Amino acid sequence: MDKQNLIDMANRIGEFFESMPDHDEALAGVADHIHRFWEPRMRRALLASLDHPDADGIAMSAIVKEALVKHREALTPAAPATA
Template identity: 85%
Template sequence: MDNQNLIDMANRIGDFFESMPDHEEALAGVADHIRRFWEPRMRRALLATLDEPDANGVAMSGFVKEALIKHREQLTPAAPSTI
């Protein structure tokens, strides 16, 4: 999975929601969009980038980073069952 592409997509989502007048609602909007429309492996990969130092390439916007950190628990997919 291309983490730089995921960060770029998340930044574009953040650009849309960041224009909302209510900051908390905007943060929740980013998280809700990613939770509803991104598959679990995409969310896992994006959340993993929060724990890595910034690498060369596309940097995650501060707004998106804030949204992911604030809503990390709800964005983290459930562990796959091993039945």
């Protein structure tokens, strides 16, 4: 999973929602979009980039960071079931 590509995609989602007049609604929109349309491994990789930022790559936008932090629990995929 290319972390930089995920951050770039998340930043584009953030740009769309950033224009909303209600900031909390914008944060919820970013989180909801990522939750609904990104598969669990993509969400795991994006959330991991919060904990281990890469100084050489694309910076995560402020609205995306804030949305991920605020809605982290809801965005975190359930652990895979073990047999």
